[in-house]
Amino acid sequence: MLAKDEGCAALETRGLGKRFPGVVALADVSLAIKRGEIHALVGQNGAGKSTLVNILSGMLTADEGEIRVEGHSVDIGNPRRAIELGIVTVYQELSLLPNLSVAQNIALGREPRRRGLLDAGAMRAAARGALDRIGVAIEPDRKVGALSLAERQLVEVAKALSHAPSVLVLDEPTAPLAAREADRLFGVMHALRSQDIAVLFVSHKFREILDHCDRATILRNGRKVTTTALTGLSEADLTEAMIGTKTPRHVHSGLRARGDVVLEAAGLSYGKVRDVSLTFAAGEIVALTGLLGAGQNDIARLLGGDLVPEDGEIRVRGRPARFRSPRGAVAAGICLLTDDRKQEGILPNLPLGDNIALPSLDRRAVLASWIDQAAERRAVGTQIARFGVVARSLSQPMRTLSGGNQQKALLSRWHLDDCAVFVLIEPTRGVDVGARAEIYRRMEELAADGRAIVIVSSDIQEVLAVADRILVVRDGRIAAETSPRARGEDELHLMVQGAA
Ligand SMILES: Nc1ncnc2c1ncn2[C@@H]1O[C@H](COP(=O)(O)OP(=O)(O)OP(=O)(O)O)[C@@H](O)[C@H]1O
Ligand SMILES: [Mg+2]
Known part of the structure; x- marks a missing residue:
């Protein structure tokens, strides 16, 4: 982990660009995420959010631009390096191994050992501890393949937390969660914020963003529109900033005739x-x-x-x-x-x-x-x-x-x-x-x-x-x-x- 300089952002990008064949996924994106803030990343489907997340997590390499962690320019290169730098990511597409248990997945690549042998008890206890932190009671011995989508998502979050991030990146973590589980996750995010950890949070649910985030960066077609404080904004304001025009919210179309x-x-x-x-x-x-x-x-x-x-x-x-x-x-x-x-x-x-x-x-x-x-x-x-x-x-x-x-x-x-x-x-x-x-x-x-x-x-x-x-x-x-x-x-x- 890099030395902290109080004046610097926890994580900063400068002029990030990424092209795929036939599409510019990101162009000249500069943003700064402060310690102790929950920073939302907002944009329509295909705006470039996951591309940005994947560059920060070391899954993708940017074509141009710079990333700074605690004020130091870094070369992330691969997911392991990102984690060493304190950047821990929960991906949009879940990445757990279905044939392994919850505990094995959480410990993957850093299994506790005693006298050279796998310490299954310690591994289970660590998993239980990580799950407890987000208030989830999933048996550590269960196979991940047998869990529901929402449960798998919660295990992903527990696993990420067990890496003790200084920057936690969450790509649509609440998409498969119902209100109660999402609320628990927000509880965890607030706790991290009070420990001065930076959180980057991607979601299409604007209500959550307004209720729980401090600032938002809005992407449109791979470009940054703005970074804004969220106090005083409405869902309609966010929608307008994201799409560029006002769009009315869907209202129930009224009574329909019920047939056979x-x-x-x-x-x-x-x-x-x-x-x-x-x-x-x-x-x-x-x-x-x-x-x-x-x-x-x-x-x-x-x-x-x-x-x-x-x-x-x-x-x-x-x-x-x-x-x-x-x-x-x-x-x-x-x-x-x-x-x-x-x-x-x-x-x-x-x-x-x-x-x-x-x-x-x-x-x-x-x-x-x-x-x-x-x-x-x-x-x-x-x-x-x-x-x-x-x-x-x-x-x-x-x-x-x-x-x-x-x-x-x-x-x-x-x-x-x-x-x-x-x-x-x-x-x-x-x-x-x-x-x-x-x-x-x-x-x-x-x-x-x-x-x-x-x-x-x-x-x-x-x-x-x-x-x-x-x-x-x-x-x-x-x-x-x-x-x-x-x-x-x-x-x-x-x-x-x-x-x-
Ligand atoms: N591996 C790839 N090869 C080619 N094009 C890609 C690849 N990955 C992403 N893209 C394209 O890059 C653009 C940005 O995609 P990205 O996944 O970053 O969007 P997003 O903002 O995360 O959208 P969503 O809200 O739907 O998750 C899209 O046009 C997508 O099709
Ligand atoms: Mg995405």
């Missing part, structure tokens, strides 16, 4: 999900919401064929449907989007165009011989434009799209699937505010077109902005049903926590 029942579940059970019965009608948008692990994701995965019920029945348009996979569900008219991009079957090395067309090509494999490729490309092109996917071309490899653009690309598969019911788990995770409004509009269009939309969301603002009915899930059961007209944000928070 299209999907029914009776007595569904699986794991902690117990005896859940639900009905969904054409033309409605229904939100399932709850605390982390309350069972809302499993209910959605049961409806979408990703889990097979231990008990109970699903009926589509009155007829029993027994599917055992998401593909089987599609055949029955139910289309599932899970919250795990890796599990969604993204093929990272294949072009964007193929990634969007594949699920439907798959189903039409028998017809593959006469699929009109030009028409397919046109359809895919129209669709990604509609969702505002920012990419150079349809042949750009999926892995080189920014995180939010990958999510938008997944959503744009919708049009190719003629489903009666869409089950969407956290569809706007990592998506910027402008594109989020676009997705809400698309959901409303589909509902108006007579589809039923079931959305799992831990974002209360989102639930209130789009849902016609809200089902609150607690302990694997539907604990309450309400409507956005009946409840405000605070009331719904309390309901989710079981306090109302």
Whole structure:
């Protein structure tokens, strides 16, 4: 770690630039993060946030510019060096090894040893200590592959903290977290701030930024727009600074006509999900919401064929449907989007165009011989434009799209699937505010077109902005049903926590 000079920023960049083939990801970015400040990094999907984060963490090398730590010019070069310099990063795409335990992942590369042998007890204790710090009770011996996305995210944070950072860089850490877990993370960030540690925090959730950060740097198309103090700013101010124009917030479009029942579940059970019965009608948008692990994701995965019920029945348009996979569900008219991009079957090395067309090509494999490729490309092109996917071309490899653009690309598969019911788990995770409004509009269009939309969301603002009915899930059961007209944000928070 470098000697501190009180007059210097903890971390500073000067004139950073980074190009990828066909795109300038960063141009002339200079910013300074002070000790004891939580500094937000804001920008639309593809603005260059993760590129900046990856340069600071040593994963990427800048084409030009300088990085200073405590006033000293440094050459980061690789992730190990970044950590030596005190810069510790939690990446946007999770990086834990699924086959190792939580404790092994946290200790990776610096396992405690006693007389030359691995000290498993010390390793477990260290993991427990790191998890305790963020108030998370995850058993250190559990395999990471068996954890939920939110739990994995929390393990990433615990692991980062165990490196005792002087600058902690967090790339959308709250994207997979519900309010309560996010609040714990903010508690940790505030504690770090009072220990004079610098925090760089990337998020698309402006409410969090306004509530918890001191200053923000805004990027637009790889360039810095400004660095600003956040006191007195509103969500609308941030949106305007980020996009360059005023954009109205999405408001609920009002009552929709409810058609025939299209999907029914009776007595569904699986794991902690117990005896859940639900009905969904054409033309409605229904939100399932709850605390982390309350069972809302499993209910959605049961409806979408990703889990097979231990008990109970699903009926589509009155007829029993027994599917055992998401593909089987599609055949029955139910289309599932899970919250795990890796599990969604993204093929990272294949072009964007193929990634969007594949699920439907798959189903039409028998017809593959006469699929009109030009028409397919046109359809895919129209669709990604509609969702505002920012990419150079349809042949750009999926892995080189920014995180939010990958999510938008997944959503744009919708049009190719003629489903009666869409089950969407956290569809706007990592998506910027402008594109989020676009997705809400698309959901409303589909509902108006007579589809039923079931959305799992831990974002209360989102639930209130789009849902016609809200089902609150607690302990694997539907604990309450309400409507956005009946409840405000605070009331719904309390309901989710079981306090109302
Ligand atoms: N390895 C790569 N090869 C080519 N282009 C890339 C690569 N990585 C990123 N890009 C491009 O650089 C630009 C900036 O991407 P970046 O991931 O930094 O955006 P971001 O601000 O983090 O967006 P998001 O909010 O969606 O995460 C995008 O146009 C992206 O497609
Ligand atoms: Mg990113």
